Amino acid sequence: MRTAPMLDVSSLTHTYGGGTTAHTALADITFSVAEGELVSVVGPSGCGKTTLLRILSGLQRPTGGEVSFQGRPVTGVPEGLAMVFQDYARSLYPWQTVAGNVRFPLRHLRLGRAETDRRVHESLSAVGLEGHAGKYPSQLSGGMQQRVAIARALAYQPGVLLMDEPFASIDAQTREDLEDLVLHVRERYAMTIVFVTHDIDESVYLADRVVVLSGPPTRVMTTIDVPLPHPRDQIETKELREFVALRGEVARLIRRPSTERTAEPISR
């Protein structure tokens, strides 16, 4: 941890609906993210990770608890924030081309035409879509659409970047490349990143710290520091003994007792 917390989450709770249909997605979440830190969040499907990111971004008000951004309570969307949504296909604008989608949030930054174009071009190249700038999202594959959403966030160069399972639909190779890209831009632009993932390797490989959530009603099960050296490398880092140990620790935490396993074979 470096300086004062960039994001501070304390006793956060969120309940959807009311009355008999009420569903407590987040029961009690407390953690904080320092400036420049990369925190990954893991937890079972439906535990409230997306809900948490939405609350961090100021899009959704929690039903209880506090979130503060650089010391100030979050009431709306803070400035200098960006997000890659889990539902990438819906978060792209079908009426804009790929380049238009990436350029869209840059317009109000008034960077000048040259700088804007440069950023659009570079971030599209970075995610491997240089040849697709003029296409519409509907003409791309699922994984390519997801990469457009990533490129859009990167081109924006936000102070805080929230990513909700950004690599879910991307093949292993590209995924590794993009993981390294995230580490790289984090370093280069001193971004603070909160990264939701299902991939345990990924959560450890990227993070300074891993926040492990329980199943609903969701709490922070534990927070694991990841003191792995930088720069990281897909092969070398993953061979480190510490990496393997950390990975195992997260995996054990997430693995629920087998009686709780959800997927029982269809009965005869």
Added chain:
Amino acid sequence: MRTAPMLDVSSLTHTYGGGTTAHTALADITFSVAEGELVSVVGPSGCGKTTLLRILSGLQRPTGGEVSFQGRPVTGVPEGLAMVFQDYARSLYPWQTVAGNVRFPLRHLRLGRAETDRRVHESLSAVGLEGHAGKYPSQLSGGMQQRVAIARALAYQPGVLLMDEPFASIDAQTREDLEDLVLHVRERYAMTIVFVTHDIDESVYLADRVVVLSGPPTRVMTTIDVPLPHPRDQIETKELREFVALRGEVARLIRRPSTERTAEPISR
């Protein structure tokens, strides 16, 4: 391979658009799937896996080549087929509850009320959504929606099941459970399954054969037989030397030369 091919794909090509904007997604694809076989398809993002599945399902006509289903050329959607779409959120019906979505394709099978209800209930339990039958898809998390789409396909008990990255948004634990569920139903209902995935472990763990696709213009790079014993087990099978070897083989095939790597860091 067991009997006559269930699905036969020969010299399949598919080009989107025309003229200068033409994009050849599939250049030359030939392979076949025997009855009761589980074939997984891997390949880089945007190589045409979704396109391939759409053509297999009869939803889309290829611009060249042939697909036949049980010996007959595919001209429309063949009977007894089901599919889990990559874009699960859009393939669900927002005006129907979770149970309604699963029941939907069963109606025209005229199974009788009791059998229909039983199937809906069982497949929802199997994917861990028993408590959510009465909710609308918009009230579920991303991973939960994806599981609804899976439950819908399972309840249908199709002869041929096409799955397009069905577990992309699902956490590691649930994913393992669902993988086992797929193996189980395959065995129980003698389903033929074509399974698109990005996860190399998954592709080997599930399959009888892995079809590895190249980047565009896409061809079948190679087809790898997976002679691992059944029943498979998440821990034991993955510890087998053959598994590790096969996994490595697929990984090496997919790993492109590093000059082709897409994700170059954003230049300064």
Added chain:
Amino acid sequence: SGSGDDSAEAGTTDEVTTLIVGITPIVDHASVFIATEEGFFEEEGLNVSAQPVQGGAAAVPAMVSDDLQAAFASYPSFFLAESQYIGVTIVAEGVRGTEETAGIYVTDDSPIEGSADLEGTTIAVNTLNNIGDVSITASLEEEGLDTAGIEFVEYPFPDMMPALEQGAVDAVWLVEPFRSGAENSGARKVHSSYTWVAEGIPVSGIGMSDEFVEANPTTVEGFARAVERANALLAQDPSIAAEIVQTYSETTEEQAEAMELPVWTEGSVDVDELARWNDLLLTTGVLHEPIEMSELTLQD
């Protein structure tokens, strides 16, 4: 052509005896109500009711489609229909105009003092190419005035006074009950349109479609007779019209008392009088050829 299903017991033939007459709820159309009230229709074995209609343009198609069996309309409407080969027959007369019943009004402070000042003005009438503008043009020309510069615009009667007050038009042509209402609110009359060539001109009457007249000669005769009897009563004492108009329209007693009543005449349709419209409509260019009066009126 008359439909047979509502033919009544009264006649020996299968003629239609139930009639709906299209009217406008103004004093001019009182005869139908008098005839009903006095039982004249009943005595002819007829069952007659009235239904409001928006002018001849709606009434004539309604008669052709046999939705109405007869309708009150201004005579020029009948002439125009006949000129377009839509067979109508005038079976009974309504009222004749007098100097008082219609006139051109201006605001109190208008520079227009008399007929002579109307040259080059804009005058509101209720329907173009009909009684208003035709009688105005004809009477002014008779006075030797140049009417080419006068612009006529259509306004519904109720909207005329506001338009005048606002200066949207220079003058308005009003009939009862709007005429007396306007005088009350200070409007000034500068010209009587039913003067000179249009003096005592027949204004409106009851028409039927040729088909109906052909198919139901007895009914038509009886109907005409009943209206004639009512006309005779009205001719003797027009004030009964002022009374009965309160029963079928929204006219108040005060309004009724203030009204200048038109003139009813005894006897059957006066073909010669009606034929005056041929001249008026021809000189004003509304018609290009005279209408054969035998086509337009009942043959004996």
Added chain:
Amino acid sequence: MKTLPEADPPPDGDRPAQTRAPDTGTGRSERAGRALGSFLLRWAVLAGLLLVWELVAQNARSPFFPPPSEFLARAGQLWLPSAEAWLTESMRRDVLPSLARMLSGLALATVTAVALGVAIALNRRVGDYVDPIIQFARALPPPALIPVFLVLFGREDLMRVLLIAFGSAWPVLINTVEGVRSIDPLKHETARVFGVPLRTRLARIVLPGASQKILAGVRTALALGLILMVISEMVAATSGIGFHIVQAQRGFQILDMWAGIVLLGVLGYLLNLALTLVEHRLLAWHRIANSSTPEPAGQ
């Protein structure tokens, strides 16, 4: 409908033409053939109906239902350019002023309704305040409103333009509200997360996202605009298509009346065609998004 914009076809394969999905490269000649076929089909149906009408009317000879050949000839006489005049008298006196009124009214209605509709859709409070008034106002029958408009705005074009605008704004308003509300919330949220200012969001998300429904509203408004044009020219007018039709009705000039009705149909058709072109341009992305789903194969 689902053909891509003029893209060159891919090299012709040896597959039988009709087994191809429409989006996957249809030969140019084949596409041209299909376009011609559908063109003929469209107009053949109209011609067929006219023919039936002609035959029925020839036989019935009702004074109010003349055969199409007669009133079409009359329409041509009235409005088609002839040797003497490129612009016929009635074209100059009736059609052009009417069109000018109608289009100004429609433009006014569209601009106002879209602005108001966006405000209502984005802010429920604004909607709450004005909704009862809107629902009330749009159910007022325009013929009954003419007197009010006459008093307030005089008898010249201003009154007509405003009446047309007043009556035709509602479908645009309602469709704008629905269209804006139906935009995927995630689209707004994405923009908010990136701190995109409201102005940009309006121009780049709200308008494009609702454009399809807005245009559908404008289409309905176009038809209403023609109705209101006729209604507004029924009173205190001295020219215009509505005036022409009403005078024809009053004077039992049935051919003129039908010719006027035909003219309205033709005008509506042409204006609609213009709107379709606009739509084609504005919604290119929409066609592409939809064309990724090919027509049902076989079945």
Added chain:
Amino acid sequence: MRTDHGARSSPLGTLRRGMVGVATALCLAEAVARWGVDSAALPPVSLVLANTANLLADPDFLAEVGATLTAALTGLGVAALAGTALGLALGSVGWVERASSVVVEFLRPIPSVALIPVAILAFGQGAEMKVALVTYAALWPILFNTLYGVRAVEPLAKESARVFGVPRLSVLNRVVLPSTAPFIAAGVRISAAIALIVTVSAELLAGAAEGLGSWILRMSSGGANTDMVYAGTIVAGLLGLSVNGLLRAVEHRLFRWKRLVEERT
């Protein structure tokens, strides 16, 4: 309790704000009539409203309103059935749309008021004429909304059904129709106001045995009843307001799922 950004209004708040809006508009109209344009043709709103209140208690008048309402709703019903059926056919069967497009585009802009003489001729002056005109006028918004709705159906939703072998007719019935339903409902709502307008206009312009429009016609030929004429007009507006409210309530009940999707924000 879930909270959202922005303001989701409570029903009470909606009512209160609606009333504030109406009150403001009324005051404005009153001011215009009293001090703006001094004219007998524009009576003050207060007077008109008092008349309206009296009218609403007058059984004879209510009978006229009933006649108008019956005609308008009958026409609307016919138009809703026909419009939905035609819209679905046009939207889902390519050649039907191609074959009918020119005819439809010619017919649609022809104003119903211009057809009044034709309608009188074909249907007489009674209720049939009104119903015919209303059906004609109300058909188009419903038809086109349905058509647009059919085109806006998520392609993947249709494909999902097809992949599971759902028969064609069922896809229409169970995917296209439910997903188009909100569009159809919006079309019916747009048409409801048009139906009332056309009914009253037809009564007013053609003359009719009964109905709000013929009542207004009768009033205006009396000479000094401008306030009554406006009171009748206001009743027409109130009718529209209530019909709209009713349809809204129905939509609210029917399309819960749609609200849930929207509420995800």
